Amino acid sequence: MKNVLFRRKSVGALLKKSGDIQLKKTLGAFDLVLLGVGAIVGTGIFILPGTVAASHSGPAIVFSFIIAAIVCALAGMCYSEFSSSIPVTGSAYTYGYIVFGELVAWLVGWALVLEYGLAAASVATGWSSYLSAFLEGFNITIPRAISGPFNPADGTYVNVPAIAIVLAIALLLTRGIQESAKLNKIMVFIKVGVILLFIGVGIFYVEPTNWQPFMPFGISGVMSGAALVFFAYLGFDAVSSAAEEVKNPQRNLPIGIIGSLLMCTLLYIAVSFVLTGMVSYTSLNVSDPVSFAMQLIHLDWVAGVISLGAVVGMVTVILVMLYGGTRLLYALGRDGLLPKSMCELSKKYNTPVKNTWTFALLVAFCAGVIPLSKLAELVNMGTLIAFTIVSIGIIYLRKDKSIPAGGFKVPFFPILPICSFILCLFLITQLSVHTWIACGIWFAFGLFVYFIYGRKHSVMNKE
Numbered sequence: 001m002k003n004v005l006f007r008r009k010s011v012g013a014l015l016k017k018s019g020d021i022q023l024k025k026t027l028g029a030f031d032l033v034l035l036g037v038g039a040i041v042g043t044g045i046f047i048l049p050g051t052v053a054a055s056h057s058g059p060a061i062v063f064s065f066i067i068a069a070i071v072c073a074l075a076g077m078c079y080s081e082f083s084s085s086i087p088v089t090g091s092a093y094t095y096g097y098i099v100f101g102e103l104v105a106w107l108v109g110w111a112l113v114l115e116y117g118l119a120a121a122s123v124a125t126g127w128s129s130y131l132s133a134f135l136e137g138f139n140i141t142i143p144r145a146i147s148g149p150f151n152p153a154d155g156t157y158v159n160v161p162a163i164a165i166v167l168a169i170a171l172l173l174t175r176g177i178q179e180s181a182k183l184n185k186i187m188v189f190i191k192v193g194v195i196l197l198f199i200g201v202g203i204f205y206v207e208p209t210n211w212q213p214f215m216p217f218g219i220s221g222v223m224s225g226a227a228l229v230f231f232a233y234l235g236f237d238a239v240s241s242a243a244e245e246v247k248n249p250q251r252n253l254p255i256g257i258i259g260s261l262l263m264c265t266l267l268y269i270a271v272s273f274v275l276t277g278m279v280s281y282t283s284l285n286v287s288d289p290v291s292f293a294m295q296l297i298h299l300d301w302v303a304g305v306i307s308l309g310a311v312v313g314m315v316t317v318i319l320v321m322l323y324g325g326t327r328l329l330y331a332l333g334r335d336g337l338l339p340k341s342m343c344e345l346s347k348k349y350n351t352p353v354k355n356t357w358t359f360a361l362l363v364a365f366c367a368g369v370i371p372l373s374k375l376a377e378l379v380n381m382g383t384l385i386a387f388t389i390v391s392i393g394i395i396y397l398r399k400d401k402s403i404p405a406g407g408f409k410v411p412f413f414p415i416l417p418i419c420s421f422i423l424c425l426f427l428i429t430q431l432s433v434h435t436w437i438a439c440g441i442w443f444a445f446g447l448f449v450y451f452i453y454g455r456k457h458s459v460m461n462k463e
Helices: 011-020 029-042 043-087 092-099 102-136 160-174 176-207 218-232 237-245 249-278 288-294 300-334 353-369 373-397 415-429 431-457
Strands: none
Touching: 011 249, 029 176, 029 300, 043 218, 043 237, 043 249, 043 300, 043 373, 092 300, 092 373, 102 160, 102 300, 102 353, 102 373, 102 431, 160 176, 160 300, 160 353, 160 373, 176 249, 176 288, 176 300, 176 373, 176 415, 218 373, 237 249, 237 300, 249 288, 249 415, 288 300, 300 353, 353 431, 373 415, 373 431
């Protein structure tokens, strides 16, 4: 039984297997950076700098973002080494299969399905709220009954806009990643343009007295702020899901992962610096602090443009999260742990159409019916589990002499991977008891699926 549960894939077998069912290689380094920015920069940059500054960090939220970026950069470097050494789709699931064996890989994959699915669903729900607010500016009102999760006491029954955006993006993804990347590129430019507009206009209204005191909650406030804003960086791991569709992955994947993290860090720091300089941190505990700051200085047109930027920005997050989830299901299906229909490619578009619609319908149901506020931390749990596996897995990967030479290597090995592992474990301990219980139920169901179906149908049985 032990030999079955912890059987590992060789790198050579994985690379050969990925060559049998081939996705088109269409993505370059710039596409990957924009894919990462599209996944990372969403509601976080429009909400977290204000709410976390007001409650935890004050103007020193700049340091909170830097600390969180360092933690993410450590995990990002580990992802970069894995993805450049083993350019196969599946992200942390595939890496876990090579290093720790089938059962651990399945649990990591199961955690990532949770991350991508709930992240896409919760962002779709947020997108619906922003869309309603944006349309109200034009005196267009979406009926309350069809603009919220099932809650008859509150007068809402189904969130139709959230369902619609998920299904629309799924249709786009079935057409191919190149088409999806083109739309993502346009939306990222719009989103970054809106952020630069806020920085460029807001900097002229900065009052240095608003930065006093700079660290009102002390070092502990900065650290607790870092734990919160850490989740504003999540999504860069989805870049590694594109491994098989990347031209020259040894070079381009590390550029995509680390480049997108660096770009987002600079944007987050600049927004935080200007925002806390424009408005006292004590007034920023609102749901739309960036628009709120512009309204305070009576620049309502800029506030309106920022709301539009938030609507566009969240579309790119949904796009990349759905994409990551479908490529993960593709890898699970190809390995036999899920039905083979999950890895079937459309003859017309050369994309996994069946698994895209399966995943999208589940996400659309969650986005349209289930209130996700209590489950939001599950996204973070799934991500951090993947981070810990990838971080510690680098140490075992370096021992595998069958890995092709070249590609990105984590510097200061093994110190940085161990630091990344410890920091991710620390952040897991900061999650609530309810999250641990809900996550335990999800993993128990995952083990049931594995022992009933996956273990018997795994392609490793034949090998």
